[in-house]
Amino acid sequence: MGKNDKVSGNTGAKVWAVGGGKGGVGKSTISIFLAFWLARMGKQTILMDVDLGGANLHTLLGIKSPPRTINDFITKKYNSLEDICIDTEIENLRLISGASEILSLANLQFAQKTKIIQNISLLNADYVVLDLGAGTSFNVLDFFLVADKKIAVLTPQPTSIQNTYAFVRNAVYRKLSRLSSRDPSLHALIKTSIDTKNELKMQTVKELFCFIQELKGEDVAESLRKEIEEIKPEMITNMVRNPSDKNAGRIIQLVAEKYLMVHCADMGGVDYDRYVYTATSGMVALTRLDQSSDALACTYEIAMKLLS
Numbered sequence: 001m002g003k004n005d006k007v008s009g010n011t012g013a014k015v016w017a018v019g020g021g022k023g024g025v026g027k028s029t030i031s032i033f034l035a036f037w038l039a040r041m042g043k044q045t046i047l048m049d050v051d052l053g054g055a056n057l058h059t060l061l062g063i064k065s066p067p068r069t070i071n072d073f074i075t076k077k078y079n080s081l082e083d084i085c086i087d088t089e090i091e092n093l094r095l096i097s098g099a100s101e102i103l104s105l106a107n108l109q110f111a112q113k114t115k116i117i118q119n120i121s122l123l124n125a126d127y128v129v130l131d132l133g134a135g136t137s138f139n140v141l142d143f144f145l146v147a148d149k150k151i152a153v154l155t156p157q158p159t160s161i162q163n164t165y166a167f168v169r170n171a172v173y174r175k176l177s178r179l180s181s182r183d184p185s186l187h188a189l190i191k192t193s194i195d196t197k198n199e200l201k202m203q204t205v206k207e208l209f210c211f212i213q214e215l216k217g218e219d220v221a222e223s224l225r226k227e228i229e230e231i232k233p234e235m236i237t238n239m240v241r242n243p244s245d246k247n248a249g250r251i252i253q254l255v256a257e258k259y260l261m262v263h264c265a266d267m268g269g270v271d272y273d274r275y276v277y278t279a280t281s282g283m284v285a286l287t288r289l290d291q292s293s294d295a296l297a298c299t300y301e302i303a304m305k306l307l308s
Contacts, residue, residue: 012121013046013128016306017147020154021163023134026238027153028060029276031131032286033299034151034306039093041303043126046085049098050116050143051133052108058097061088062285066097073119074112081119090287094125108139117146136170145175149306150233151267154252156245165252168233172205172260179227186216204259225261233264236302240269267305270298 018031028051035047049057049070058066068084078084085094108116120128130147132140144150150171154164173194180186189211193202202208205228213221233256235249249266256262273295279286289296 013123013125014149015120015128015130015147016149016151017130017132017144018151018153019132019140019144019167020134020152021136021160021167023054025153025155025160026270026276027134028056028131029280029286029295030151030153030236030238030270030299031129032057032060033270033296034303035093035127035129036090036287036296037300037303038127038129039090041307042092044092044124046094046096046123046125046128047088048081048096048120048128048130050130050140052098053133055098057095057131059283060280060286061095062283062288063088063095063097066095069097070116073116074108081116081123085123088287089285093287113139113142117143136167138174141171141174144171145231150231151236151306152233152252152264153236153238154248155239156237156241156248161248161251164235165255168231168252168256168262168264169260171231171233172228172262175227175231176208176224179224183216186212186220189215205261206259209261228261229263231262233262234267234306235264236267237269239272240298241272245269267302268298270295270302 016034018027018034020027031047035045038045047057049055052070063086066086068078068086070084072078073081073084081096085096088095130143132143152164152167154160173190176190177187180190190208192198192200193208196203200211202211209221209225212224235252237246237248240246246269249268253264253266256264271294273293275289275293276286276295279289
């Protein structure tokens with residue numbers, strides 16, 4: 001996935017992808033809040049549920065059964081993603097629902113994924129916020145990698161920090177793998193290095209690049225290094241309960257720089273807010289949260305940082 005794989009050009013919508021390691025860290029909540037604030041700022045915003053197997057954005061927005069979903073686009077009932085957008089109760093905010101019983105992101109075919117990615121750039125919006133599925137399948141990683149802003153959500157728990165680091169690592173290797181797909185020897189070397197117990201004892205991306213330089217020369221290594229530097233994930237720590245919890249994103253920032261040669265940005269934390277839990281449990285739209293909600297206030301600050 002090189003530079004030409006970007007979803008948006010200079011004229012298309014800016015795409016923010018919200019991913020992370022495992023489920024349960026609040027990716028959907030963060031996606032909704034970011035889209036909510038973009039819409040409130042007068043930006044034409046589309047929230048897109050790319051968790052095609054376990055879509056829940058429509059429920060969190062108070063929509064019981066969406067009249068159109070991404071399935072209708074994939075099965076060619078509609079010609080464009082624009083045709084399946086549905087209005088929400090928030091001005092400037094529309095939804096593309098991933099509600100699905102017959103399709104999961106895991107079995108989305110390459111051609112279908114490419115068609116969705118190409119269609120995102122045709123959407124009539126200023127911003128498109130993608131809520132990605134959990135895990136690190138190729139499809140999830142590919143949607144993450146084509147976005148202008150690559151946002152990873154984690155919680156302060158050590159397991160979540162590990163999972164998010166693994167997510168960023170997998171994104172790096174996925175990009176390297178795709179960039180090297182036409183060069184069998186380089187592709188084989190990258191594939192070998194993905195397993196940390198490989199026979200060449202390559203533990204880090206830095207070590208991998210030393211091997212690439214020996215095998216293919218400095219120009220190839222430098223060109224791949226520049227591609228990797230473009231990934232720039234943005235970390236958001238969710239469910240922060242005390243000041244030290246906010247260090248979670250910083251930990252990944254340091255480790256990713258050291259081992260993956262990737263520069264992460266720490267966007268800060270979102271305070272734990274029991275009203276969010278109450279709203280989701282009671283099937284109340286998250287966009288109806290009281291404006292004094294801590295989580296809403298935190299995501300406003302983060303949205304402003306992401307915009308700048």
